[in-house]
Amino acid sequence: xxxxxxxxxxxxxxxxxxxxxxxxxxxxxxxxxxxxxxxxxxxxxxxxxxxxxxxxxxxxxxxxxxxxxxxxxxxxxxxxxxxxxxxxxxxxxxxxxxxxxxxxxxxxxxxxxxxxxxxxxxxxxxxxxxxxxxxxxxxxxxxxxxxxxxxxxxxxxxxxxxxxxxxxxxxxxxxxxxxxxxxxxxxxxxxxxxxxxxxxxxxxxxxxxxxxxxxxxxxxxxxxxx
Numbered sequence: 001x002x003x004x005x006x007x008x009x010x011x012x013x014x015x016x017x018x019x020x021x022x023x024x025x026x027x028x029x030x031x032x033x034x035x036x037x038x039x040x041x042x043x044x045x046x047x048x049x050x051x052x053x054x055x056x057x058x059x060x061x062x063x064x065x066x067x068x069x070x071x072x073x074x075x076x077x078x079x080x081x082x083x084x085x086x087x088x089x090x091x092x093x094x095x096x097x098x099x100x101x102x103x104x105x106x107x108x109x110x111x112x113x114x115x116x117x118x119x120x121x122x123x124x125x126x127x128x129x130x131x132x133x134x135x136x137x138x139x140x141x142x143x144x145x146x147x148x149x150x151x152x153x154x155x156x157x158x159x160x161x162x163x164x165x166x167x168x169x170x171x172x173x174x175x176x177x178x179x180x181x182x183x184x185x186x187x188x189x190x191x192x193x194x195x196x197x198x199x200x201x202x203x204x205x206x207x208x209x210x211x212x213x214x215x216x217x218x219x220x221x222x223x224x225x226x
Contacts, residue, residue, distance in 0.1 A: 063088025118160030166195025
């Protein structure tokens with residue numbers, strides 16, 4: 001591939017992350033395909049996303065409904081097979097828009113949102129997969145359900161017919177992430193949940209070794225955000 005090719009650097013970054021995931025998976029006797037790499041494209045324009053689409057990446061993450069609505073319909077028309085993941089906090093009044101646009105919602109964290117999503121799914125006749133977000137580090141400002149409240153939230157989500165895949169969490173910054181990943185994995189097992197959305201650019205390999213099924217990687221693919 002020519003060094004003048006604008007897709008060369010993104011393709012190389014994607015290949016490097018994929019290789020790191022494969023290596024981490026192999027260390028724990030897992031198959032690389034058991035891990036979904038979500039390219040977190042929040043704040044990135046379509047022209048920055050397209051090189052990864054050309055390179056074959058199909059799972060992308062966005063933080064805001066409105067931003068995703070502005071850029072993804074045209075990209076999806078041009079590149080079939082995209083799975084769009086909402087990885088940021090979701091306001092209940094945006095639930096219907098989120099259900100219409102996203103394939104997976106990672107930030108279900110409170111009863112009011114469960115209610116709003118259940119109604120939106122019924123109205124839209126569309127049921128995106130969901131993760132319950134856990135406040136794994138006791139940081140209420142980040143969002144997430146307190147660990148003690150998770151059983152009740154899970155019961156409410158199931159009663160509302162939300163398709164719950166598993167748990168999502170964001171460990172505290174500037175701390176060793178591994179204990180938090182291990183804790184999230186244990187909580188998921190205790191509740192009979194198989195999927196774990198955990199790990200970002202700085203710690204996704206550790207997350208994979210501790211059972212992540214979905215990793216949310218932005219900076220390692222797109223470079224530092226302005």
